[in-house]
Amino acid sequence: MNKSVLTLQHVDKKFGHGRTAVTALKDANFEVQAGQFVAIIGPSGSGKSTFLTIAAGLQTPTDGQVILNGQPLTHQSEKQRLAYRFNEIGFILQSSNLIPFLNVLEQFKLVDKMAHRKFQQDKAKELLSELALTEVQNAYPSELSGGERQRVAIARALYNDPSVILADEPTASLDTSRSIDVVKRLADEAHQHQKAIVMVTHDQRLIEDCDVVYQIEDGLLSRRD
Amino acid sequence: MYLGLKEMQHEKLRYALLSGVLLLIALVVFMLAGLANGLSEGNRLAVDQWNAQNVYLNKDANKTLSASQLKLADKKYLTGTDIAPLANLSGTLRTTNNKLKTTTSALGTTRDSFLMPTVLTGHQINGKNQLLISAALKDKGYRLGQKVQIGTTDQKVTIVGTYAASTYSIAPTVYTDVSTLNRLKGSPITSGDQQPINAYVTKNSHFKTSKHGGLQRFSTESFINNLPGYSAQNLTLDTMIYFLFVIALAVIGIFMFVLTLQKQALFGVLKVQGIGTKHILAALLTQSIIMALIGISISLVLTVGIAQIMPASLPFAIDWPQFGIYSVALLLASVVGALLSWRTVAKIDPVVAIG
Numbered sequence: 001m002n003k004s005v006l007t008l009q010h011v012d013k014k015f016g017h018g019r020t021a022v023t024a025l026k027d028a029n030f031e032v033q034a035g036q037f038v039a040i041i042g043p044s045g046s047g048k049s050t051f052l053t054i055a056a057g058l059q060t061p062t063d064g065q066v067i068l069n070g071q072p073l074t075h076q077s078e079k080q081r082l083a084y085r086f087n088e089i090g091f092i093l094q095s096s097n098l099i100p101f102l103n104v105l106e107q108f109k110l111v112d113k114m115a116h117r118k119f120q121q122d123k124a125k126e127l128l129s130e131l132a133l134t135e136v137q138n139a140y141p142s143e144l145s146g147g148e149r150q151r152v153a154i155a156r157a158l159y160n161d162p163s164v165i166l167a168d169e170p171t172a173s174l175d176t177s178r179s180i181d182v183v184k185r186l187a188d189e190a191h192q193h194q195k196a197i198v199m200v201t202h203d204q205r206l207i208e209d210c211d212v213v214y215q216i217e218d219g220l221l222s223r224r225d
Numbered sequence: 226m227y228l229g230l231k232e233m234q235h236e237k238l239r240y241a242l243l244s245g246v247l248l249l250i251a252l253v254v255f256m257l258a259g260l261a262n263g264l265s266e267g268n269r270l271a272v273d274q275w276n277a278q279n280v281y282l283n284k285d286a287n288k289t290l291s292a293s294q295l296k297l298a299d300k301k302y303l304t305g306t307d308i309a310p311l312a313n314l315s316g317t318l319r320t321t322n323n324k325l326k327t328t329t330s331a332l333g334t335t336r337d338s339f340l341m342p343t344v345l346t347g348h349q350i351n352g353k354n355q356l357l358i359s360a361a362l363k364d365k366g367y368r369l370g371q372k373v374q375i376g377t378t379d380q381k382v383t384i385v386g387t388y389a390a391s392t393y394s395i396a397p398t399v400y401t402d403v404s405t406l407n408r409l410k411g412s413p414i415t416s417g418d419q420q421p422i423n424a425y426v427t428k429n430s431h432f433k434t435s436k437h438g439g440l441q442r443f444s445t446e447s448f449i450n451n452l453p454g455y456s457a458q459n460l461t462l463d464t465m466i467y468f469l470f471v472i473a474l475a476v477i478g479i480f481m482f483v484l485t486l487q488k489q490a491l492f493g494v495l496k497v498q499g500i501g502t503k504h505i506l507a508a509l510l511t512q513s514i515i516m517a518l519i520g521i522s523i524s525l526v527l528t529v530g531i532a533q534i535m536p537a538s539l540p541f542a543i544d545w546p547q548f549g550i551y552s553v554a555l556l557l558a559s560v561v562g563a564l565l566s567w568r569t570v571a572k573i574d575p576v577v578a579i580g
Contacts, residue, residue, distance in 0.1 A: 049579055052579050053576050053579055056497070056579070058497065058575050058576050058579065059576060079501075082496075082499050082501045083499065084499070085497065085498060085499035086498065086499025086500065087499070089499075091497055091498055093494065093497070093578060097494045097497070097498065097578075099228075099231075099491070099495075100235075100491070101231055101232045101234075101235035102231055102235075106231060109227070110227060110228065110500075113226075113227040113228075114500055114504060140235070168579050
């Protein structure tokens with residue numbers, strides 16, 4: 001039995017007050033384990049983004065608990081949440097979360113600079129070769145294809161050795177074959193590095209490689225069997 | 226640091242242009258400061274060279290040397306060491322054939338007074354109708370042994386010596402004894418202690434009794450500040466310089482703010498990944514400090530270069546301690562300018578980067 005890395009227990013998220021209040025998440029229960037690749041699938045406006053921001057510690061739930069590695073996240077200061085995101089969570093965002101003025105290797109170097117440690121060049125190069133990016137290691141994001149950019153983002157997310165990787169529509173700007181490639185890579189990395197990876201998407205075609213699939217609609221999260 | 230430096234490397238043109246703007250502002254600051262120093266030095270150099278503590282003027286002269294009328298005999302009211310009379314004539318120095326004409330400040334004092342400058346070529350004044358000239362006048366073509374006139378009288382004097390460049394009221398000085406100066410002025414009394422003079426300049430003195438005989442005592446500093454036009458001119462130029470610091474702050478502040486607005490999405494992404502306001506501000510500060518340092522150092526080099534090729538008639542003087550202070554002020558203005566974006570950076574919500 002694998003241990004659970006990220007758990008959401010009875011999480012509610014409401015925006016606004018009184019009659020205009022909107023419930024974005026209702027009694028959400030969720031769990032992801034190390035080495036699992038989990039997809040959350042749902043149409044836009046279903047509460048996917050809210051789920052991500054809460055799991056990432058960007059917003060606090062109105063009710064319920066987020067637990068990472070056995071520790072509840074509620075009542076953290078802004079500074080603690082920043083450190084939490086930096087150390088425990090790897091992000092892969094919709095278009096790209098790469099810094100435009102850093103080349104591929106420097107994207108990794110930045111992480112080490114921020115953590116005040118030496119650049120682990122071998123680790124970065126290993127990840128890049130794993131994701132077939134060795135040839136573009138000195139290229140800037142604007143010189144990469146959309147698929148390459150998302151692969152760099154995957155490598156960048158893995159580089160800091162986070163507990164969980166959150167991928168927000170990682171294939172939004174890619175065509176089908178590239179999308180499938182990126183998702184396969186995510187699945188491989190989850191299994192190979194024993195990482196918990198959560199992917200949020202609206203694309204039904206991408207769930208083939210997922211270990212667990214959750215459905216979200218109108219703020220209701222349910223596990224598909 | 227790393228973020229800021231890498232961005233500058235990648236966006237060389239953008240940051241070079243901004244450094245260029247700072248360079249121009251710094252250049253104007255240093256040029257104005259140099260001119261202000263030059264002008265102020267031109268006004269006061271002779272007074273500085275006296276190395277005196279006090280100046281006594283007629284109390285009704287409104288602190289102005291040329292308006293002050295005293296007599297040599299007024300020395301009786303003063304006691305102390307190094308008390309020197311000073312007579313002043315602002316006039317045109319000209320050769321007898323009118324070939325050379327220069328506006329000068331002619332100063333008369335006793336031949337052995339501490340006000341007399343140290344002679345570099347020629348000899349000290351040791352007889353009637355002799356004149357010492359500032360080195361600047363020698364460069365203009367005046368030479369030892371030449372007979373010259375000052376002012377409008379027919380009185381001729383002979384140049385017998387030169388001394389290190391010296392100016393008073395933006396005109397090169399010439400020195401002679403009190404009698405000769407009075408002859409040049411066309412004064413009816415040119416000998417004895419009833420001769421008119423303008424002031425007593427002293428190193429260490431005070432009034433002998435409570436009777437001051439119409440004299441008033443000033444510190445040299447206050448005397449300088451009351452040179453005609455001196456304070457007004459300094460205030461004008463200094464105000465322009467101070468205003469340039471505000472302009473430097475505004476330019477950096479506005480540019481950094483616009484760049485911050487442009488990069489809001491990027492900063493949001495950074496914050497999502499746990500790279501917070503502190504690091505983003507550090508990047509902005511790094512950039513503004515580097516741009517300021519580049520702009521300031523290049524403008525200092527340019528200022529020194531321009532000073533070399535400037536016509537000698539343009540009063541210009543570099544005061545390094547002052548330039549150092551102005552450089553620090555420009556640097557601080559850039560730092561404060563960059564900090565103006567603090568709130569904007571702090572307010573960027575990382576949630577916008579998701580969904």
